[in-house]
Every structure is written in C-alpha cells, then in structure tokens.
Amino acid sequence: MMNSRPTPLIAIHGGAGTIRAGAADAGQEHEYHAALRDILTPPQRLLADGGSALDAVCLAVELLEDCPLFNAGHGAVFTHDETHELDASVMDGATLRAGAVGCVSRVRRPVRAARAVMEHTEHVLLVGAGAEALAERLGLEMVSRDYFSTDARREQLRRALAADQALLDHDAASLVFRSPTAPLDEDRKLGTVGAVALDARGNLAAATSTGGMTNKQPGRIGDSPVIGAGTYADNRTAAVSCTGTGEMFMRVAAAHDICARMAYGGLSLEQAARQVVMEVLPAIGGRGGLIAVDAQGNLSMPFNTEGMYRGFARAGEAPRTAIFG
Amino acid sequence: MMNSRPTPLIAIHGGAGTIRAGAADAGQEHEYHAALRDILTPPQRLLADGGSALDAVCLAVELLEDCPLFNAGHGAVFTHDETHELDASVMDGATLRAGAVGCVSRVRRPVRAARAVMEHTEHVLLVGAGAEALAERLGLEMVSRDYFSTDARREQLRRALAADQALLDHDAASLVFRSPTAPLDEDRKLGTVGAVALDARGNLAAATSTGGMTNKQPGRIGDSPVIGAGTYADNRTAAVSCTGTGEMFMRVAAAHDICARMAYGGLSLEQAARQVVMEVLPAIGGRGGLIAVDAQGNLSMPFNTEGMYRGFARAGEAPRTAIFG
Numbered sequence: 001m002m003n004s005r006p007t008p009l010i011a012i013h014g015g016a017g018t019i020r021a022g023a024a025d026a027g028q029e030h031e032y033h034a035a036l037r038d039i040l041t042p043p044q045r046l047l048a049d050g051g052s053a054l055d056a057v058c059l060a061v062e063l064l065e066d067c068p069l070f071n072a073g074h075g076a077v078f079t080h081d082e083t084h085e086l087d088a089s090v091m092d093g094a095t096l097r098a099g100a101v102g103c104v105s106r107v108r109r110p111v112r113a114a115r116a117v118m119e120h121t122e123h124v125l126l127v128g129a130g131a132e133a134l135a136e137r138l139g140l141e142m143v144s145r146d147y148f149s150t151d152a153r154r155e156q157l158r159r160a161l162a163a164d165q166a167l168l169d170h171d172a173a174s175l176v177f178r179s180p181t182a183p184l185d186e187d188r189k190l191g192t193v194g195a196v197a198l199d200a201r202g203n204l205a206a207a208t209s210t211g212g213m214t215n216k217q218p219g220r221i222g223d224s225p226v227i228g229a230g231t232y233a234d235n236r237t238a239a240v241s242c243t244g245t246g247e248m249f250m251r252v253a254a255a256h257d258i259c260a261r262m263a264y265g266g267l268s269l270e271q272a273a274r275q276v277v278m279e280v281l282p283a284i285g286g287r288g289g290l291i292a293v294d295a296q297g298n299l300s301m302p303f304n305t306e307g308m309y310r311g312f313a314r315a316g317e318a319p320r321t322a323i324f325g
Numbered sequence: 326m327m328n329s330r331p332t333p334l335i336a337i338h339g340g341a342g343t344i345r346a347g348a349a350d351a352g353q354e355h356e357y358h359a360a361l362r363d364i365l366t367p368p369q370r371l372l373a374d375g376g377s378a379l380d381a382v383c384l385a386v387e388l389l390e391d392c393p394l395f396n397a398g399h400g401a402v403f404t405h406d407e408t409h410e411l412d413a414s415v416m417d418g419a420t421l422r423a424g425a426v427g428c429v430s431r432v433r434r435p436v437r438a439a440r441a442v443m444e445h446t447e448h449v450l451l452v453g454a455g456a457e458a459l460a461e462r463l464g465l466e467m468v469s470r471d472y473f474s475t476d477a478r479r480e481q482l483r484r485a486l487a488a489d490q491a492l493l494d495h496d497a498a499s500l501v502f503r504s505p506t507a508p509l510d511e512d513r514k515l516g517t518v519g520a521v522a523l524d525a526r527g528n529l530a531a532a533t534s535t536g537g538m539t540n541k542q543p544g545r546i547g548d549s550p551v552i553g554a555g556t557y558a559d560n561r562t563a564a565v566s567c568t569g570t571g572e573m574f575m576r577v578a579a580a581h582d583i584c585a586r587m588a589y590g591g592l593s594l595e596q597a598a599r600q601v602v603m604e605v606l607p608a609i610g611g612r613g614g615l616i617a618v619d620a621q622g623n624l625s626m627p628f629n630t631e632g633m634y635r636g637f638a639r640a641g642e643a644p645r646t647a648i649f650g
Contacts, residue, residue, distance in 0.1 A: 096609055098575065102452065102546070103452060103453065122572060123542065123572055124575045124576065125545070125546040125547075125551070125575070126544045126545055127428060127452050128428070128452065128453055128544050130543040217446065217448065217451065217455055217459075218454070218458075219452050219454060219455015219456050219458075221451070221452055226450070226551060226552075227551075227575050227576065228575070229553060247447060247448055250423070250450070250552050251421045251449065251552065252421065253552065253581040256578040256585070257581070260581070260589055261589055264586055264588075265590070
C-alpha cells in the first residue's frame with residue numbers, strides 16, 4: 001500500500017457555524033453547494049495533471065477569497081472601525097516551510113502574500129504595512145480598501161453595532177440578528193476558508209485565509225495566520241486547516257496537536273482530528289471545525305457546530321459538498 | 326511524590342548565541358551573571374511567599390525588559406528602519422489562557438501588555454496600534470519610541486547596515502563585526518528573554534519578550550508572541566520559553582511540540598526538550614535554545630549554540646546562573 005501512487009485529493013472549507021433561523025432554503029443551499037463544487041474543480045484538475053499539493057491549496061484558497069459568499073478576500077467582514085483586516089497562511093508539508101500575513105488590507109489575494117513570505121523572505125509571518133510593502137514589491141495585485149466590501153457584510157456590521165457588541169466581544173453567538181441569504185447564520189458564523197491537499201508524489205499542504213470576525217478589535221490576529229494553530233502540514237502526519245473561535249484554536253495549538261497525536265500517540269487521522277474538535281476544543285469552549293488529510297489519502301472533516309461549508313474531490317471522482325452534519 | 330507540595334522554581338533566559346571573538350572577559354561575564362542573579366531574586370521571593378507562577382514569570386520578564394543588557398524592552402535592537410518593534414507573550418498552564426502582543430513600540434513593558442490581552446480581552450494576539458490602544462486604555466505605562474534605544478544597539482544597527490545585510494536577511498550569523506562588551510557576540514546573538522515557573526500549588530506558567538532581530542524587516546513577527554512556537558504552558562506537561570532563529574521554532578511549533586512529546590509519547594521533560602533542540606530544530610537549520618520546567622519541578626535548559634544566558638532559583642536555594650555549555 002505504501003508503494004502505490006496515492007490518489008490526489010483536495011478538500012476545502014468555507015467556515016463553520018449554526019443553522020440560520022427559519023430553516024434552510026433549498027435555493028440558498030444550492031448556491032453554496034454550487035460555489036463549493038466550482039471551487040473544487042480547478043485544483044482537482046491541477047492535481048490530476050500532476051500538480052503539487054502546495055499549488056492546489058493556494059489555487060483553492062484564491063478561488064474562495066474571490067467568492068463573495070465566504071469571509072475571506074472579496075466578501076470579508078468588517079472590523080469595528082469599518083475597515084478590513086485580512087489574514088492568511090500556507091504550509092508545505094514536504095519541507096515544513098510556511099508563510100503567513102496578518103492585518104493586510106490592500107492585497108487582493110492574501111494567500112498569495114502568505115506564499116510570497118514563504119518563498120521570498122526568511123520570515124514566516126509579516127503583518128500590516130510590512131506585509132503589504134513586500135506584496136507590492138513582488139508585484140502582487142493590490143486593490144483599494146473597498147474592494148473587499150460587500151453590502152451584505154456592511155449590513156452585518158450595522159447589525160453587530162446595533163446589537164451593542166462590546167468592543168472586544170467577538171463571540172458571534174451573542175448576536176441576535178439573522179442573515180437573510182445563507183444556510184448558515186452569517187451573523188453567527190465563524191468565518192474562515194481553507195484547503196488541504198495530497199498530491200500524486202505523496203506531498204501534503206494546507207492553506208487558510210480569513211477576514212476575521214465582524215466588529216473585531218483592529219490589530220486582532222486569530223488562528224488563521226498562526227502556523228500550528230489554524231494551519232499545519234507535515235508529510236509524516238497530516239495537513240490541517242481550521243475554522244472557528246480562533247483564540248481557542250491558538251490556546252491548544254489545534255492544527256499541530258492533531259499531527260502530534262498521530263506522530264507520538266499513534267492515533268489515526270480521524271481519531272486525532274475528532275479528539276481535538278470534540279474533546280480538546282469544547283473543554284475550553286472552543287467551537288468550529290477543521291479539514292485534514294494524511295499521506296495515505298484519509299480525510300477527516302469534523303466540526304462541533306451545526307454545520308460547516310465543506311467539500312472534497314479525489315482525482316477521477318465527482319466533487320462532493322456538504323453543509324450540515 | 327505526587328502528593329508532596331512542590332518546591333517553587335523560577336528559571337530565566339536572556340538569549341542564545343555564539344561566543345564573542347577574542348575570548349571572554351571575566352569582568353564582562355561577571356556583569357551578566359550579576360544581572361541574571363539580581364533578576365532571579367524578586368520572582369524567587371514572590372514564589373517562596375506563595376505567589377503564582379503566572380505572577381513570577383511576568384515579574385521576571387519585566388525585570389529582563391528593564392535591563393539594557395538584554396534584547397527586550399529597554400535595550401531592544403533596532404529594525405532596518407531604525408525603529409523598535411517589540412513582541413511578548415504569556416501563558417498560564419493552569420487554564421491554558423494566553424495573551425500576546427506584536428509590533429508594539431510605545432509600551433514600556435510589553436509583557437504587561439501581553440498579560441492585559443489575556444486578562445482584559447477575548448483575544449490572544451493583538452498587534453501594532455490596536456495593541457497599543459488597549460495598553461493605553463488600561464493605563465499601562467507608555468513611553469516615547471526612543472525609550473528603548475541604547476547607543477550600543479544603534480551601533481549594532483550601523484554595523485549591520487554597513488555589512489550590507491539584505492533587507493530580509495535576519496541571519497545574525499552572517500554579520501562580520503563584533504560587539505565590544507558582552508560574553509556572547511551581540512551581533513550574532515539570537516536575542517529574546519523569557520521565564521518559566523512552577524509555584525507551590527503546582528501551577529506552571531511561561532512568558533517571553535523580545536526586540537526581534539537587528540535590521541529586521543518591519544512587520545516581522547517571530548516566535549516570541551506565537552503561542553505554541555516561542556511560548557507554551559500546560560500544567561499536565563510543561564512550561565516552555567524559547568530563544569533562537571524564531572522562524573524555525575514557528576515551523577516546528579517548538580514549545581507545543583515539547584509538551585506533545587511528553588503527553589502523547591511519554592517522554593520526560595529532559596528527553597522532549599533535548600529532542601526538539603538537538604534534533605528537530607537542527608534538521609531545518611534552527612539554532613537557539615529554551616528553558617522548560619514541569620509540574621514535578623524538573624528543569625531543562627538545552628541549547629544548540631555555544632552559549633545561552635540563563636539562570637534558575639528554587640525556593641530556599643541560592644540562584645544559579647550560566648552562560649556557556
């Protein structure tokens with residue numbers, strides 16, 4: 001089995017959260033399934049053509065960033081100050097190289113900036129103006145700050161402010177208004193996008209990108225750009241991308257913890273991923289989920305919320321998508 | 326043994342690095358030993374009086390920040406742009422609560438700002454102006470940007486710029502000039518300060534603070550404020566504070582990895598700490614060291630460089646300090 005060429009696999013997520021009040025609308029659900037499927041197809045093809053896991057996760061996350069349905073890139077949520085602060089990271093399981101950016105507001109596709117940090121600097125994490133200066137110097141596409149804004153997200157901020165959210169209260173669950181157009185309650189959703197992949201050479205990679213949390217304190221960095229918390233990849237164990245209450249994922253180093261339970265405790269991917277999502281995170285109040293793939297092509301996508309936008313595609317098979325449990 | 330009241334312990338480090346060219350000067354070495362001993366005494370007393378590990382590590386790091394000999398707080402190195410960007414973090418092993426700040430330049434004692442993030446927000450990591458706004462709002466002591474500057478550090482930047490360091494080249498080992506006044510070569514030193522402690526109730530805590538690397542790219546965040554990389558604490562395993570080539574510590578989630586090897590692999594503190602410092606980090610070119618303590622009062626202080634400023638003090642015993650192997 002170890003000698004057989006692995007079947008490439010791409011998996012993506014678009015955030016975890018609770019079901020929208022008023023029951024799901026079949027048309028709205030269809031829109032999300034279609035978006036996830038459309039996003040899976042190009043990286044699936046890339047992998048089938050012999051492309052790398054690293055290229056596949058970056059392509060998948062770029063497409064998620066470009067899609068306004070998900071909280072990353074275009075369609076990112078607003079901070080308390082009505083600005084956007086985007087975070088992203090990427091990790092190559094073959095080399096343990098990693099790159100990340102935090103609090104960028106002018107880079108169109110933050111995951112490309114994260115990859116630029118990995119490939120063109122000695123650093124792992126650059127934040128703010130320093131990260132933007134690097135992106136600009138390397139010729140990445142820069143946009144005006146309002147590129148990321150959508151009317152739906154502005155309305156979300158208005159509701160959050162109206163609900164009198166404490167400045168530092170990021171707990172979306174305390175919001176009382178409902179989103180009009182999504183299967184998962186956008187006002188309660190823990191928004192992040194991410195991808196994990198296995199390529200034909202047996203290499204793993206993971207990438208994550210987010211607009212953070214509506215009404216968040218400027219300068220807040222969550223788990224998404226933190227290697228070990230929101231993203232981790234190591235060919236010897238797994239590639240992991242998380243979504244949820246980021247601070248809880250940081251406190252338990254969630255993504256790295258899955259790899260460590262496999263490496264030192266001998267757990268399977270599914271056992272390790274479920275322990276972290278169903279036991280470790282809930283013990284400190286952590287909510288959300290993750291997607292993870294190992295070098296044998298096993299896939300785990302656990303979440304402890306009512307739903308998580310997710311999908312996967314193995315080479316040669318039709319993509320599969322899901323929202324609820 | 327598990328029922329006996331543990332003997333409190335505080336350990337500190339002031340950075341790892343290579344021996345200064347021209348051999349050590351006894352008078353210079355004495356100055357560093359004396360500073361480390363003076364810094365150990367107040368947290369040792371605090372712990373002996375029943376104080377918490379959390380308070381002890383914060384006190385120790387504040388004293389290290391105030392001491393101009395070490396690269397944190399007053400005496401921090403300069404960035405390429407001749408500014409200071411300070412990072413710090415703290416973690417409470419009893420609750421897994423953590424707080425950190427990155428790229429602050431006006432908070433006198435960054436570790437206090439890290440603790441404020443932990444105790445007064447829902448967040449774990451705040452960077453830049455957002456972190457400073459929080460510190461100011463909470464009444465922490467703010468200083469002008471030149472408070473952190475010392476002539477010795479300005480001279481170090483001048484040498485780094487003269488050596489034509491590439492903008493993103495943070496590898497201190499490529500510097501060719503020598504520092505005039507320290508046992509470890511200040512131009513090659515991997516500067517960070519940190520503390521770990523065990524208190525009489527068996528609780529663990531860790532804290533780390535740094536001025537980063539001379540001539541670094543603005544916006545660079547190293548391992549010091551990253552929970553799991555430069556700092557981790559969990560009563561079930563260990564409290565860890567790292568110093569070294571930060572990016573390598575981030576890529577292997579060094580501090581969390583020690584705890585994971587103990588928890589899932591059954592290793593002792595010494596075995597786990599040595600594996601990470603002597604095997605895992607060197608495999609990717611990582612240089613530096615760390616200090617770690619477990620709930621039984623075991624202490625490990627491995628480093629893969631020629632020296633690491635370090636010391637420890639158990640309640641009721643004289644503090645012990647060391648620089649070389």
